[in-house]
Amino acid sequence: DAGITQSPRYKITxxxxxxxxxxxxxxxxxxxxxxxxxLGHGLRLIYYSAAADITDKGEVPDGYVVSRSKTENFPLTLESATRSQTSVYFCASRKGSREDETQYFGPGTRLLVL
Amino acid sequence: AQSVTQLDSQVPVFEEAPVELRCNYSSSVSVYLFWYVQYPNQGLQLLLKYLSGSTLVESINGFEAEFNKSQTSFHLRKPSVHISDTAEYFCAVIVPSGGYQKVTFGTGTKLQVIP
Known part of the structure; x- marks a missing residue:
């Protein structure tokens, strides 16, 4: 039962x-x-997707691009990385549209932009 | 829009002592409330949630939280903490609307259990 995975776990760019x-x-x-x-902001939503080929902006989408051609994959692209994008990125999934359903989080990717 | 406030960024507590992690929210309508726990180098895991009904909710590892509508609070408590409870705890809120509504997270409280 792999669950939800993220790669890479660490990235310096x-x-x-x-x-x-x-x-x-x-x-x-x-x-x-x-x-x-x-730090000091908690978690902020960048993008979300309700299904394959359906994506929408969250709270802080600028500088990011997403796609969802397959249900199981949801890549996040930083088109031109900036130092302010140094952060820990978490992917999460939820079974359906009900707001009381549990979100399951991946282990995170630590990104450092030099 | 809803918001969540966790006033304590860090809470040190001795092992076997009780602990309370505070969470206050602001919303003019009914909300769903959640507590998530994040162990070092891991993602967030749901600890417990309040949707409706009994205002006291419990987790399987001894934590409990009480929804207090008049004080707009959802404080997390444990009567006796263990070293393994050392983690960061996030309070979160959703305003249910029947459509998609984002989860608003607090800034987190780091619980440090001292042996």
């Missing part, structure tokens, strides 16, 4: 480079989410 963070879930959950976690 330079300003201006493109970076893609991968998220994969094995439950066929409809909803998937990307959050960033920063």
């Amino acid at each position: 330079e300003t201006g480079r493109q970076v893609t963070l991968m998220c994969h879930q094995t439950w066929s959950h409809s909803y998937m989410f990307w959050y960033r976690q920063d």
Whole structure:
């Protein structure tokens, strides 16, 4: 039972480079989410997806791009990384649209932008 | 829009002592409330949630939280903490609407259990 996985777990990159963070879930959950976690801010939603080919912006989407061609994958791309995007990124999934359903989180990707 | 406040960024407590982690929310309508726990280098895990009904909710590892509508609070308590409870705890709120509504997280409280 793999659950929800993220890769890479750690990434160091330079300003201006493109970076893609991968998220994969094995439950066929409809909803998937990307959050960033920063000290003093808790978790903030970047993008979410309700199903394959359906995505929408969250609270802090600028500088990020997502796609969802398959239900199980939800990659997050930083098109031109900036130092302010240094953070810990968490992917999450939820079975359906009900708001009382549990969100399941991946282990996170620590990204450092130099 | 709803918001969540966790006033304590860090809470040190001795092993076997009781602990309370505070959470206050602001919303003019009914909400769902959650507590998540994050162990070092891991993702968040749901600890417990309040949706409706009994205002006291419990987790399987001895934590409990009480929904207090008049004080707009959802404080997390444990009567006797263990070293393994050392983690960061996040309070979260959703305003249910029948459609998608985002989860608003608090800034987290780091619980440090001292042997």
